[in-house]
Amino acid sequence: MMTETERLMACVDGRRLWRRHMRMAEHGGTENGGVNRQALSEADFAARRQLIRWGQDVGLSPYRDDAGNLFLRMQGSDPQAEPVLTGSHLDSQPTGGRFDGAYGVLAGLEALQALTEAGLRCRRPIELAVWMNEEGSRFAPGMMGSRVFAGQDTVAGISSVRDADGIPVAQELERLDGLFADVPRVPPGRKAHAYLEAHIEQGPILERQSTAIGVVTGIQGKYTYLVEFRGQEAHVGTVDLAERKDALLAAVAAIDAMAAEFLGTANGTRFSVCRLNVTPNVPSVIARKAEFSIDLRHPDSGELGRLHRRVEEICRAHAGPCEVSVNRLSAADSLEFPVQLRELVRQCASELSMTHIDILSLAGHDARYLHRVCPSGMIFIPCKDGVSHNEAESVRAEDLENGVRVLAAALRRLAA
Numbered sequence: 001m002m003t004e005t006e007r008l009m010a011c012v013d014g015r016r017l018w019r020r021h022m023r024m025a026e027h028g029g030t031e032n033g034g035v036n037r038q039a040l041s042e043a044d045f046a047a048r049r050q051l052i053r054w055g056q057d058v059g060l061s062p063y064r065d066d067a068g069n070l071f072l073r074m075q076g077s078d079p080q081a082e083p084v085l086t087g088s089h090l091d092s093q094p095t096g097g098r099f100d101g102a103y104g105v106l107a108g109l110e111a112l113q114a115l116t117e118a119g120l121r122c123r124r125p126i127e128l129a130v131w132m133n134e135e136g137s138r139f140a141p142g143m144m145g146s147r148v149f150a151g152q153d154t155v156a157g158i159s160s161v162r163d164a165d166g167i168p169v170a171q172e173l174e175r176l177d178g179l180f181a182d183v184p185r186v187p188p189g190r191k192a193h194a195y196l197e198a199h200i201e202q203g204p205i206l207e208r209q210s211t212a213i214g215v216v217t218g219i220q221g222k223y224t225y226l227v228e229f230r231g232q233e234a235h236v237g238t239v240d241l242a243e244r245k246d247a248l249l250a251a252v253a254a255i256d257a258m259a260a261e262f263l264g265t266a267n268g269t270r271f272s273v274c275r276l277n278v279t280p281n282v283p284s285v286i287a288r289k290a291e292f293s294i295d296l297r298h299p300d301s302g303e304l305g306r307l308h309r310r311v312e313e314i315c316r317a318h319a320g321p322c323e324v325s326v327n328r329l330s331a332a333d334s335l336e337f338p339v340q341l342r343e344l345v346r347q348c349a350s351e352l353s354m355t356h357i358d359i360l361s362l363a364g365h366d367a368r369y370l371h372r373v374c375p376s377g378m379i380f381i382p383c384k385d386g387v388s389h390n391e392a393e394s395v396r397a398e399d400l401e402n403g404v405r406v407l408a409a410a411l412r413r414l415a416a
Helices: 004-011 014-024 042-058 102-117 144-149 155-159 169-179 247-262 301-317 339-351 397-415
Strands: 061-065 070-074 084-088 126-130 194-200 213-219 221-230 270-272 276-279 289-298 323-332 356-361 376-381
Touching (some): 014 102, 102 397, 194 339, 194 397, 221 247, 247 276, 289 301, 339 356, 339 376, 339 397, 356 376
Parallel strands (some): 084 194
Antiparallel strands (some): 061 070, 213 376, 221 323, 270 289
C-alpha cells in the first residue's frame, strides 16, 4: 500500500503543469516568446480569469480583496483555522518571461490539485494567492498587493499612483471590480498560519551547481527612489554655457558619481538606474527636467542605510544651478526567513531525494511582506543561465515538477 507521501507525489502531474504554463503565457504573449502582462491590464485580467476556471475545476473557491489580490481557497476540516498561504504573482515586466511569478502561482495550483486528487484533506485551509502588481513596472513601487495585505500600505495609499499614461491604480481597481463582480470581495489583510512561495531563482547558482532545490534563507534589502532634476528649457545654440540650467547633464553627473562610489568596491552593493525620462526630449533644446529611478540593494541593512544617506548627498552635490528632489518610494531592509520553515523545506527535499542548498534571494518577492504577517519561506528552482526579466527566460519541465513536489509535501505538513 502506498504511503500518503507516495500518493501525493503520484498525483503531481508535470505535463499538466507545463501545459498550464504555456497556456498562461498566451495572455500577454510577445512575438519573441516572452510575456507582457502588466498589472491590472487586460492581459492580467484574462490570466486571472483563466486561473479561476482552473481552480474551480479542482474545487477551489475564489475570492478577492480591495487591493486587487486574488485568492483560491481549498477548505480544510477546520474552516476556522488560520490558513496556509502559497502563491506569487501573474503580472510581468514589459519584456518578461513565462515563468517569473507565474510559476509560484501555477505550482501552488498543481500542489493543491495533487492534494485533492490524492484524497489528502488537511485540517487547515490552504489558499493560493495572486498578489497585485509585484513587478512595479506599470505602477511603482512594486509589491503593492502584498504590502497592503501586510498592513504596510493602504488601498487609499496606492490608489493615486499613476502609470506612464496617467491612469491611476484606483481606476483599474474599479475596472477589476466590474469585471470580477461574480467573485466575492473582502477587506485586505488577515491572519495566516504560514506562507510558502515557489519561484525560479532568477540567478545562475542552482544551475551551475546542478542543484534541484534552493532553500531560501532570506531576501537582501532594497530601496527604490525617484529622482528629479529641474532646470530651464533654452536654445542650445544661443545660451552661454555658464548660464545654462541643463537638467539632463546634472542628472548624468549624479548617476555617474553614484555608480563610481557604489559599484567601486566588491562589497555586494547593487545599484541600478533603469529608467530615465527627459523633458522636452527634443533636439536643440536644453532639458528642463530629467527624472530617473534608482534601485539600490545590499544584503546588510546597516550598509544599505549608509548608502541611502549618500544618495541624496550625491544628487545635491551635482545639481549645480538646477533644483533636485529625491523621493524614496520604498524601503525594505534585509530579512531572514524563520529557521523552522527553512528546515521543513530541507526535510521535504531530502525525503524526496532532491539535491538542495541554502541560498539568499537577491531579488525581491512578495514573501518579503508576508514575512510580517506570518512565518514565511521560499523554494527556488533553477532557470537557464540565470536569465530572468527577459523574453529568453527558460526553465526545464523537470525542474518545475521538482519544485511542486517539495511545495506540495511542505504544504501538507504545514496544513496538517
